Structure formats: C-alpha cells, structure tokens
Amino acid sequence: MKFEKEQLLLYAVTNRVHAVKETLYSQVRDALEGGVTCVQLREKYMKEEDFTAEAVKLKALCKNYSVPLIINDNLNVALRSGADGIHVGQEDMSAEEIRKLAGREFIIGVTAKTVKQAKMAEAAGADYIGVGAVFPSPTKQGAIRITRQELKDICEAVSIPSVAIGGVNIENMKQLKGMGMDGFAVVSALFAAEDIQSAARSLISEARAVVY
Secondary structure, three states: OOOOHHHHOEEEEOOHHHOOOOOHHHHHHHHHHOOOOEEEEOOOOOOHHHHHHHHHHHHHHHHHOOOOEEEEOOHHHHHHHOOOEEEEOOOOOOHHHHHHHHOOOOEEEEEEOOHHHHHHHHHHOOOEEEEOOOOOOOOOOOOOOOOHHHHHHHHHHOOOOEEEOOOOOOOOHHHHOOOOOOEEEEOHHHHOOOOHHHHHHHHHHHHHHHHO
16 A cells, blocks of 8 residues: 555554443444544554454455554564554664565554654654654553654654654644644544544544644
8 A cells, every 4th residue: 555644644543442332343443434544453462363363354444445554563463464554663673674574565654752763763764753742641651742842843854744642632633733743643532432433523624624
C-alpha cells in the first residue's frame, strides 16, 4: 500500500481494555465505518501466535476500507500477518533494520520526542513520526510530555509527515492548531466512547478543521 500523509488524519490505536461490551474486531469495524484513516493494532501482552491471528483478521477488515493496518512493535507479527507496516519506539528495532527486512513498500512509523530523534528517524528511512505525548495520557501514564513548541519544532524539522499522540481527544485537539502535524492518534477518545462510529465521525471532522 502506498503511504500518503492524509492517512494520518485520524489514526486509531487499539486498546483491549476498552473491548468489554463488544469484541476488538467489532470496535475496529465501527471505527472504520466512522472514517478513521489508519489503524494500529497494539497488543503488549498477547502471545505472538494469537497476536498474528488477530492481525490477519484486522488486515482483511482494514483492506475492505482501503485503510492501512499498522502493528505496534512486533515485526514478526507484521510480516507474518501481511500488515501494511509497523510503529516502533526509540528502544525498539531501528527503521533502517526494518527497511532491510521488510522492503520499500512497508510503512514504518517511529515515535519521536525530540528534534534529534525525529531527524534520526527520517534519515533511517521512517515514513512518518509519532510525536508526543502532547497531553496527559490515560493509556501511558508515565509517558514523557512535550510542549506545544516542541511539537511544532519537531514537525518543522523533518519532511516526512507527523501525527500527534498522547491523550488526544475532541476537546483538546484545537489547542494544537498551527503546530504542523498531519493528524492525530487517538485511543480512549475513540474506543472508550459509547458510540465508536459517531465518535470517529466527530473526531475526524475536528481533526480536519485543525490540520487544514
């Protein structure tokens, strides 16, 4: 799948803790129906075999909507499932190593909290960077916060697109207008909603107003 910056506009990151009343699959389907532009499957505690099986199902689902499926951290799962790409942190495998193993068409995202990290990710072959945490995050309570100015500096320092991550919701998105990011990654604001499809529609509308 060819990667375009527009696919970062509303970037949904899964969190199994919210899959109580319905399955994770049905939650992702609702999010896709609502218009999310990218899906990241994040499973920190699942066995690799189960993680892969889940990724295969979600890949088929996302393909129906022409939306890329990104796997968090695990390259084996990403490659075995046929996912479109991977997102890695600073402590994970480098973008350069991933590119050698996965090929030119594979989407690689890297988390960056500083200008230096962003430039290194771009030089190593990343397709996009995830910048944050821009707000306090209920998902990653120990995440290092960055300021609005740091976000702006990071986005302006690289030519690859960027997505703001960390505690993003429909109320605080507008605080980041003019900071240069190409979209927003959301977790709880989407998957903890009573009506995920409706939440996705509202979030993407707000994201479009802020980014464009």
